[in-house]
Amino acid sequence: MNDVIHKFTRNVPDWRPRVTPVKLEDATPEQLDALQVTPSNTKVSAYVLTLAHDVETLKVRSPLFNGIMYDPGGLDRAARELSALAASVLSRCVYCAAVHAARHAQLSKSTEVTDDLFANGDKADLTPRDRAIFDLAYGLAGSPPAATPDQMRAARDAGLSDAEIVDAILSSALFGWANRLMHVLGDPVRKGAA
Amino acid sequence: MIVDSLPRTTLTEIAGMAGGGAALPALAARLNIVEMTQAAEDAVLQPKDAGRWPHALRAALAARIARQNDCPALADRYAGMAGADMAVADPAVAGEAEGLTLVCRFMDKVSVSPRDVAARDILELQEAGVSDADIVRLCELNAFVSYQVRVIAGLRLMAESVA
Numbered sequence: 001m002n003d004v005i006h007k008f009t010r011n012v013p014d015w016r017p018r019v020t021p022v023k024l025e026d027a028t029p030e031q032l033d034a035l036q037v038t039p040s041n042t043k044v045s046a047y048v049l050t051l052a053h054d055v056e057t058l059k060v061r062s063p064l065f066n067g068i069m070y071d072p073g074g075l076d077r078a079a080r081e082l083s084a085l086a087a088s089v090l091s092r093c094v095y096c097a098a099v100h101a102a103r104h105a106q107l108s109k110s111t112e113v114t115d116d117l118f119a120n121g122d123k124a125d126l127t128p129r130d131r132a133i134f135d136l137a138y139g140l141a142g143s144p145p146a147a148t149p150d151q152m153r154a155a156r157d158a159g160l161s162d163a164e165i166v167d168a169i170l171s172s173a174l175f176g177w178a179n180r181l182m183h184v185l186g187d188p189v190r191k192g193a194a
Numbered sequence: 195m196i197v198d199s200l201p202r203t204t205l206t207e208i209a210g211m212a213g214g215g216a217a218l219p220a221l222a223a224r225l226n227i228v229e230m231t232q233a234a235e236d237a238v239l240q241p242k243d244a245g246r247w248p249h250a251l252r253a254a255l256a257a258r259i260a261r262q263n264d265c266p267a268l269a270d271r272y273a274g275m276a277g278a279d280m281a282v283a284d285p286a287v288a289g290e291a292e293g294l295t296l297v298c299r300f301m302d303k304v305s306v307s308p309r310d311v312a313a314r315d316i317l318e319l320q321e322a323g324v325s326d327a328d329i330v331r332l333c334e335l336n337a338f339v340s341y342q343v344r345v346i347a348g349l350r351l352m353a354e355s356v357a
Binding site: 018050051053054056063064068073074090091093141143144145147152153156161162163165166167168169172173176177179180183184185 | 216217219220223224227230231234237238241242243263265304306309311313315316326327330331334337341342344345349351352354355
């Protein structure tokens, strides 16, 4: 269908599932619990309703995702977004890349890094610290993972602590997971087309 | 707080960190992530409602993905849970004898070249009578193991290149 978006963008598209999501009115009590639906919160995305088909996994996945991306300490949040973005660029998950590029731009108060990454891919002109995070995350996202000892050394040379490196690993790996749901189970489409 | 050990989970054991390791204090700060990763493994490998994919087959497919990602220790662990479905743990097996050709082809594509997955790959499963819920279950299994092998690969790389 011609409303599918194939180019990287920071304008977050809609997401159209390739399978039929769970209908809220048909949801089991276990699904409603995992969806965190309450009388005051009945708005659930098509993506989460799709994942509700495997409710046992959804229930543990959401807190794990939030922990890796938002728990305090360790790597700053913009850098976690950069790591997530590196994995999403490699997988060509246009939807995940849009969401996390937009968050990176918001957190770093600049579109410079993500403009450059979308224009030049892994050849973008990054600061040594961003370069080290991007390369490690991009390498790990390969199939099979292809991060190297040189990339690990570069991360340490750029001043990253062990705690920060662990977070960079986790946020890249997490998008090895997220990309395989978002990019496989649906399409990024023009706003309003889903 | 000085932490000298981590709980024994698949992640800490296969990454060689259950008993120590250079990255241990950093990972100990993310103990909740280690524990939730194990909970996620239990949910994709041994769910109460397994749908069309019994636990043994899930273990075999998980082993297959671990093997494709150069993580033999994880592959062996999952293969040990695969029982009679052991054959498809080998990525060289196409799944014909098991009636799993389509499932193996789909899982291989999601695991090895996710960027190439297209709408028709999902349509093929639907046309073969696989329910939408069972398609989501396959994706979550694949996606989780893809995450787990990459965390392990990263932690091992940290340990191998101690500052």
